[in-house]
Amino acid sequence: MLDIAALTTASGLLIDPLTMGLLILGIVVGLVIGILPGLGPPIAIALALPFTFHLDAVPAMALLLGIYSAAIYGGSISAIAVGIPGTGAAIATVLDGHNMYKSGRGGEALGFSLAGSIIGGLVSALFLMLVAPLLAGFAVQFGPREYLAISVFGLAVVVRVAGKSLPKGLLMGGLGIFLTTWGLDELNGTERYTFGSYHLYEGLPLVPFLVGLFAMSEVLIGAERAARKVDFSNTSLTVRLPGLKTLGRMKDVIFRSSIIGTVIGIIPGEGAAVGAFFAYSEAKRRSKTPERYGTGIPEGIVAPETANNATVAGALVPTLTLGVPGSPAAAVLLGALLIQGLTPGPKLFSEEPDLMYAIFLGLFAINIAMMFIGLVAIRFAAQLIRVPTSVIVPTVMLLSFVGIYSVSNSFFNVGVLLSAGILGYVIRKLGYSMVPLSIGFVLGPILENSLRQSLTIADGSVTEFFDTPIGLAIYAALALTILWEPIASRRRRATEET
Amino acid sequence: MLNQRTANLVFVVLIISACGYFAYLAQGFTTSGLLASSGLPSKFFPQLMLGITAFCAAIVGYRYLVHGNAGGEEDESVFADGKEARQGLSMLVVAGACYSIWLFFGFLAMAVLLGPLSLLAMGVRAPSTHFIVLFLTAFITMIFVFGLDVDLV
Missing domain, CATH: 1.10.287 (Helix Hairpins)
Known part of the structure; x- marks a missing residue:
């Protein structure tokens, strides 16, 4: 049920001039970073994280959510204008968006992308506002065995979808979890891998690790392709929003893509890129003229753009209600809540209802503001596609160094940032995915504590892990997730043979 | 390679x-x-x-x-060519060097050297790029020092 008192207080917090200013700043920064190829939402949020240390929770979340939503949308601008997606989420948009741009209908393409993004964002924000409090109310009853099941589910799904090699994904997930065992043992105070340094008593710090993994590794990758230049003609960059009649004709595509994006956002690890591709292929499959997809039609832009922005609020459902991030960007957002001294999870709704409702309302405000900012700023912001990587690389490196140092005035944290950056660079070069590593690093403590507590409660018996209906349902869902693909492909083969 | x-x-x-x-x-x-x-x-x-x-x-x-592979399609070589390898690995050295410079000689020395060293690693010589990077370095430093009151030592 909606908490009207919290909703009223949250509205008051949100219309504070500083919060609104940061929300708009977040949208502008997100658009800029989304446009620049290579810098996606996790990097954008990671770079802004240190600034939130100096802010209260509501303005901090307004800034970060503005960046998150706008960065996903911003990726479509470079996808349409130059055929290079600014983010992974915009890869599906290239197919029709760039073809429309090349035929002189760039303004229309940008309009469809903006309209789709806003509608997807609004629908999923509504879903988050209605579902998250219910789920949190239900999750309050969860004990260690249920949390163990959720962590195992989250991690298994992430590993399954990340990259093309399962052993590589598992290796990264295991490594990420192992790194969280450094520091004092939370249950009995034993020193583990502290190497005599008091800096490591609390383990490897989350924020420098994530910023290093995403931003620093991108700096090193970016340096390799610094010489590549991008140029484009900006003759058709004035956004032309589609009319209600046009959108009405596409209502089925929009509705379906919003639902697909929201649901895929909730599933850990799937993310905006998968949501966009899934929505695109569904729109094409159900179309009466599927052969027109890829030639430059509005539906080919609206479907992926609606879905990728719908994943934003979807990913926040498990992050806020269970403390289990739905995507790498949500994992970094989780770090922002920890900076504020808050523990994401079901208790957050009873302890900080005003913040929760400010997040919900903030998402509505962000999507509405994004429409106006998009209409005015895209033409100018698109010029940023021309910014050379050689300028971006040292700027992002300095921002990462100084930002991380400013959080706790600690050189140790800058060292962790650098080490995580080198680790991220090496694994990316060797074809590993960073997603299981980052999600494993976030889920590790929950997994260890819930496993140890469950074993203690069950007196060492593993069979009692399944002696809880909720836990059993989650393990059944996990088994179904893992077994579905082989079963489906076997059935497809059998059908083809007959 | x-x-x-x-x-x-x-x-x-x-x-x-x-x-x-x-x-x-x-x-x-x-x-x-x-x-x-x-x-x-x-x-x-x-x-x-x-x-x-x-x-x-x-x-x-x-x-x-x-x-010969662990599943999926992967590039045959780790780096596309020698230039890419040189730039990536040089940048890695620059990142480590900048951290050491900050640790031993202070923030100012690191901030002044970070831009030129990075551009050197990437093989960029254009004076305009050097100027833009230095301007951005000063801008970011000012935001943290004067805007957020961070004591950069």
């Missing part, structure tokens, strides 16, 4: 060796007092994770050794 197979095999060997070393260190985790007998020992979880990691690394290594 360094190919994926060789690089991944070296990486896997390093991972397995590191797992062995950390598992050995975990043997030394001891809990004293009343808490010693409560629940699982502190070494259990890290050793479990190290076991899983090493096992997966062994599978990855086996696949590279026998099949």
Whole structure:
């Protein structure tokens, strides 16, 4: 049920001039970073994280959510204008968006992308506002065995979808979890891998690790392709929003893509890129003229753009209600809540209802503001596609160094940032995915504590892990997730043979 | 050029060796007092994770050794060409050097050198780019020092 008192207080917090200013700043920064190829939402949020240390929770979340939503949308601008997606989420948009741009209908393409993004964002924000409090109310009853099941589910799904090699994904997930065992043992105070340094008593710090993994590794990758230049003609960059009649004709595509994006956002690890591709292929499959997809039609832009922005609020459902991030960007957002001294999870709704409702309302405000900012700023912001990587690389490196140092005035944290950056660079070069590593690093403590507590409660018996209906349902869902693909492909083969 | 197979095999060997070393260190985790007998020992979880990691690394290594890849489509070589390798690895050295310069000579020295060293690593000589990077360095520094009141030493 909606908490009207919290909703009223949250509205008051949100219309504070500083919060609104940061929300708009977040949208502008997100658009800029989304446009620049290579810098996606996790990097954008990671770079802004240190600034939130100096802010209260509501303005901090307004800034970060503005960046998150706008960065996903911003990726479509470079996808349409130059055929290079600014983010992974915009890869599906290239197919029709760039073809429309090349035929002189760039303004229309940008309009469809903006309209789709806003509608997807609004629908999923509504879903988050209605579902998250219910789920949190239900999750309050969860004990260690249920949390163990959720962590195992989250991690298994992430590993399954990340990259093309399962052993590589598992290796990264295991490594990420192992790194969280450094520091004092939370249950009995034993020193583990502290190497005599008091800096490591609390383990490897989350924020420098994530910023290093995403931003620093991108700096090193970016340096390799610094010489590549991008140029484009900006003759058709004035956004032309589609009319209600046009959108009405596409209502089925929009509705379906919003639902697909929201649901895929909730599933850990799937993310905006998968949501966009899934929505695109569904729109094409159900179309009466599927052969027109890829030639430059509005539906080919609206479907992926609606879905990728719908994943934003979807990913926040498990992050806020269970403390289990739905995507790498949500994992970094989780770090922002920890900076504020808050523990994401079901208790957050009873302890900080005003913040929760400010997040919900903030998402509505962000999507509405994004429409106006998009209409005015895209033409100018698109010029940023021309910014050379050689300028971006040292700027992002300095921002990462100084930002991380400013959080706790600690050189140790800058060292962790650098080490995580080198680790991220090496694994990316060797074809590993960073997603299981980052999600494993976030889920590790929950997994260890819930496993140890469950074993203690069950007196060492593993069979009692399944002696809880909720836990059993989650393990059944996990088994179904893992077994579905082989079963489906076997059935497809059998059908083809007959 | 360094190919994926060789690089991944070296990486896997390093991972397995590191797992062995950390598992050995975990043997030394001891809990004293009343808490010693409560629940699982502190070494259990890290050793479990190290076991899983090493096992997966062994599978990855086996696949590279026998099949030449670990599944999926991957580039044959780690770097597209010599220039890409030189720029990426030089940038890695620059990042480490900048951290050391900050540690031993202070923030100002690092901030002044970071831009030119990065551009040198990327092979960029255009004076305009140097000017823009220096301007952005000064701008970011001002935001943190005057805007956020951070004491950059």
